[in-house]
Amino acid sequence: DTEVTQTPKHLVMGMTNKKSLKCEQHMGHRAMYWYKQKAKKPPELMFVYSYEKLSINESVPSRFSPECPNSSLLNLHLHALQPEDSALYLCASSPGTSGISSYEQYFGPGTRLTVT
């Protein structure tokens, strides 16, 4: 099973709303990632969790708050977003252990977020 699942598939929220994006993987991967992707651009890294601890925060505004409840789950809490935050939000996971394939990343289908 090389599947990463994300919910919801689409989300429309107002600038005063609070919402959460969810990501799940059952591949035993120990690293999980959040990316933001604008149309026709490559994914931009936001956060990396390694062994359930936040290891990289790419200077993301505090209106995005990640959470890793356990090794299979990754959440992204959203609050007071701006219209320019509208994008495809991708979750990915990788084995994160030593070895050649340790950093091969497997992506979920993404959540299409629209902020109105």
Add this chain to the structure above:
Amino acid sequence: TQLLEQSPQFLSIQEGENLTVYCNSSSVFSSLQWYRQEPGEGPVLLVTVVTGGEVKKLKRLTFQFGDARKDSSLHITAAQPGDTGLYLCAGEEETSGSRLTFGEGTQLTVNP
């Protein structure tokens, strides 16, 4: 500074033609991955190359990693409309740990 330069950015060809996408950098990568992404979906991992000079084949797709591990290419033979998508190269720098550096992507359209 864009660490991974990918070219061309856009490519529109007819079914049956061959094409090559290039990914170049001045940095050395421990590994380099190629992904294909369709609209509204996440990138799908196609291949990982690790050894300098390595060549991997996946049906009509041939991937090569440069001898110095600074560049890579993707060659598609007899392209089909199903090959249409955004192709992304992504490299793992030797000092970056778990961070991947993505190229800007190549939007390929194969017309029937």
